[in-house]
Amino acid sequence: MYEEGPGGIELWILRGGVHVLWSSYSHMLFLNRNRRILQQGVDFKQIDLEWDWDNFLILQALVGSMACYVFPFLQDLPLWNMKGVVAAMIQHVGVSEPLYYWMHRKFHEHHFLFTHYHSLHHSSPVPGPFTAGNATLLEHLVLTVVIGIPVLGTSIMGYGSASLVYGYVLTFDFLRCLGHCNVEVVPHETFERFPLLRYLIFTPIEIAI
Secondary structure (H helix, E strand, O other), X not given: OOOOOOOHHHHHHHHHHHHHHHXXXXXXXXXXXXXXXXXXXXXXXXXXXXXXXOHHHHHHHHHHHHHHHHOHHHHHOOXXXXXXXXXXXXXXXXXXXXXXXXHHHHHHHOHHHHHHOHHHHHHOOOOOHHHHHOOOHHHHXXXXXXXXXXXXXXXXXXXXXXXXXXXXXXXXXXXXXXXXXXXXXXXXXHHHHOHHHHHOOOOHHHHHO
């Protein structure tokens, strides 16, 4: 999965690439000027604040490397296993998503947690893809657990695969960047027509509200 596993360095580079490409897109005014949610631009203060946005990639790469040593079978995962996709989706919907939602609410509702931890994430005036990675160590550890449950759980069940590791992690990053990109990628009319879609896709409009 990392270093000793299937293409760890490649996955690390791809994850960084997802955030960089989303950041580039969110600043392409010739494409999205009329669909930006907050019209003001990112100033140098915010750039400095989010300078270490990629720390979570390093942390999760280290955790992944340790997982490969603790669970040696992670180093020999097959390329593809359809049962693993189903198992991972069940664990994501049944465990990871509720856990992420519950922890996020706690970081907002608990004064100590918000003041000393989550306020850093909300200190950026204009949300962007790099804002998704701008958080404290505690929040990154929580997110590591959230991401790790479907991947490790499915692998322990014997249904893990390299495609699952790449696909799940990159999709998770892609959707987090989508939710922080400050561009109305999915038209709001779509959510008015299909209200339940709000519970499936995290959009920048929810941050603005």
